[in-house]
Amino acid sequence: MSRTFPVQPLLLSSVLMLSACSVGPDFQKPQGPGNAKWSVLQGQAAASRPEPWPVEERWWDLFHDTQLSALVRRVVTSSLDIKIASARLQQSRAARQTIAADQYPSLDAGIGYERARNSSKGLSDPSDKGVKSAFNLWEGDFTAAWELDLWGRVQREVEAADASVEVAENDRRMVLLSILAETARDYIQLRGVQSTLAVTRENLDVSRHSLKLSQMRLADGIATNLDVAEAAAQVAAVEARLPSLEQRQAQLINALSLLLAEPPRALQAELEQPAQVPQTPQHFAIGLPSELAERRPDVRQAEARLHAATAGIGVAKGDFYPRIRLSGNVGFQSMQLSDFGSWGSRQFAIGPQLSLPIFEGGRLRGMVKLREAQQQEAALDYQQVVLRAWHEIDDVLSVYNASQLRRDRLAEAVRQNRIALETAQSQYVEGAVDFLNVLTVQSALLANQEQLVESSTTVSLAMVGLYKSLGGGWQSIYPLATADAGTTD
Template identity: 35%
Template sequence: MRRQRPISLQRSRLTRRALTAGALAFGVSACAVGPDYQTPLLDMPVRYGNAPKGQGSQATDLIRWWRGLRDPMLSALIDEAVAGNLDVATAKAKVREARALRRQAIGALFPNVDGSASITRNKTASSRGSSSTDTAGSLASSPYTLYQAGFDASWELDLFGGNRRNVEAATYSLEASWDDLDAALLTLIGDVAVNYVEARGYQARIALARRTTASQRETAAITKSKFEAGAASAVDVAKAIAQAATTESNIPTLEIAYAEAVHRLGVLTGREPAALTQRLATAKAIPAPRLPLKPGMPADVLLSRPDVRAAERRLAESTARIGEAEAALYPSVSLTGNISTSAQKLGDLGKSSTIGWSWGPQLSVPIFNGGQLRAAVDVTESQRDQSYIAFRAAVLTALEDVENALVALSKERVRASRLSESVQANRDATRLARQLFQTGSSSFLDVLDAERSLYSAEDTLLQSRVAISTDYIALAKALGGGWTDPVDVATPEAVDIGTGPHIPALATPPRVTP
């Protein structure tokens, strides 16, 4: 089964096709300057160096990969985080911004038409002269009202494609903003999953520390009884009490870490930090991955990783900016025209009025600008080089993330297996040491050392189980597993009211809802 492309990537490709058709409609007879963008070909490895042997090139389907951790509460929290997270809301707003900027760029392809109207009250004074002149002067000095209306239009022909390159760049920028939204969702889902797994891990470690403390308190009580019976020393009693206190001292540190993980989950879901405290209070098992993730081929990250896609789209945008800057080196031709009418009565504007019009081409040729236009081209070429380097760096980072996650997950599973053996052996050693100590066949130091080793092994095993799940999450993120459902970007977070003509009110301080 092929891995599906994220929804936003599909949408951006459709947007690009629509732009191409529109650009052809507006500029079939015009040329364009600057380089035409082509996706760079990178030398990619055939397979991952740390991929398990025997796995084919088929990658695991990453749609809602977190369900592989088999925890319904985690799935619910991820859904809530996608709906309420503030970083995701910011990424949505940037998509709306990129859409608006693209509409602005498209507007430059069309003519601009402005309308004007005016009403003026006029009076012209006449000079003294003959009787006939006095009569004319008397007529000229009478006040009158002049009504005027007209239209002005201009249209840049875009012979060298500067405006069309701007539209092309704006479209690439819009596609990159969609990829940035996918990247924000990928990061959010990973952060929610990691903090949830860590919170459950801290709960398990707190429970272990409490059980171990209770067991060590019992050992201290037995040691005290043996001391009172003359079968143990006061040193043994003090050591038993000290070990129980040492184990119990770990509990506050673990509780702090647990609270921080819960607070982070609250903020990630767009709520106040303590919003999920009661909801997560009941301890549950550490989520464990059910199925392995097959990484597929390294070339898959070019499409699956949103940060790589965004870097490639920004490379395309910077390439289009070169053509936009180069177009400024060439002459520009605009068609301008206007029509105006004037009359002394409003009703005469359409029939008994003075009408004037003009139209014609306007040519603008850059002659001397101190090298500014050529320097602007050099700037865009340098920016294109930076974008190309950033794209290559994003690809290498993606490959590195996958390799690191693969080796970490593989080795951590081996480590957990050895730790499980260690825990079982330490349990047997602790049980035997206690039996021998109670019968007087062993010293208390054997019990002390066995209990300390058992607690350390069990606590380390819990941490290893958390690490396996977090490595699984890291691998899913590295392979580009994110949110694939449709995302509403049209609804703004802040909705203004009363935006029509009005008298501005005085600013008021923000209100705090109790």
């Protein structure tokens, strides 16, 4: 319950002379790990290593793949997810504008006409013979009102709204960062599948050659039907790998089409031509740990949520203080249109009002406790987001290093498998070994070649994951995205 009282001019003047203040705690920016260092990798270090140089914002250009870079530029202006996030950002800014309007006076104008008659049985004087007569009433006025924000409650509301806008901005940045990473991942996986297809078709040619060789030896009476059957089974087994790989290729092309807001198979002609998996550079920059909080949108967003929660405490505490509202009305009222606007038809009302909460049943105190608990949750969430970011970076660095070492060893295994296959084929022709040895070596070669492609793909995917975890990419391309969305950063 609250009571509203008229305020005398002398009392109002005294109140206005008080220094304006803002209730509630002021937001303190969380301190990041100022002197922290990246974790040192355990074990053998791979050839491509991170360096503490400034982070390359356009990290997709590090792959030196013009088609990948072109897809990234296109997805920024075409992605529906980015446009949806931009719409949410515009909503947040509009909501902030609505809240900020409480800082300023409001001014309204109105004009009206009505035909009326008083009741003879109501509050009018029964002796008045004119009460039953209908009359015209013309009215027009200007009304102004302004709530004085002496305690800073509205200021805290605007502060919380500004923080909410920052939350929406960083949500959009997270969407943009995720879309950039997803585009690069799908593209790299597509090239990996195409490389696997090339390896499989190469092995299919080898298997068919072995089948012809066994058939020729059977015709010469050197081989047996068992050799031919085993060779034919090997051909069929390799051929069986092709449909699933081709289906996966079509699926990834469609995934990229969806990111670009294109219909299925729209990029088929553009991307079905095989290309190598994009390779990572020998050295790459990961920046300084102290810069992480400024780069990662999720950390910035968690900080903004903490800011909004802190300002919310001030809003809740502001409800304990009186509200002073200045209002005024000036206009004209007449029963004849010819008199409307004349000096005699003028009317006005002006004066302040004070509203003071007296008894609310504990609602106000409960709201303060709620806002304080929400601030504690936001502070813990910020710590968790920062800690999760450190874990992500450390994990991706480990994956990147380990996948490089695995790739290099698989490359050596493939080289030795090729030598072994050539030797086994020569010995089979000479009759030194049976055909089972050839099949065994060929199967090992195919398996290691597929693993080599998969490992090379994993290396490049780890690079994408690393720059996503570092929060790089949205900074340089964000102006292009905001221009498309009609917003500014």
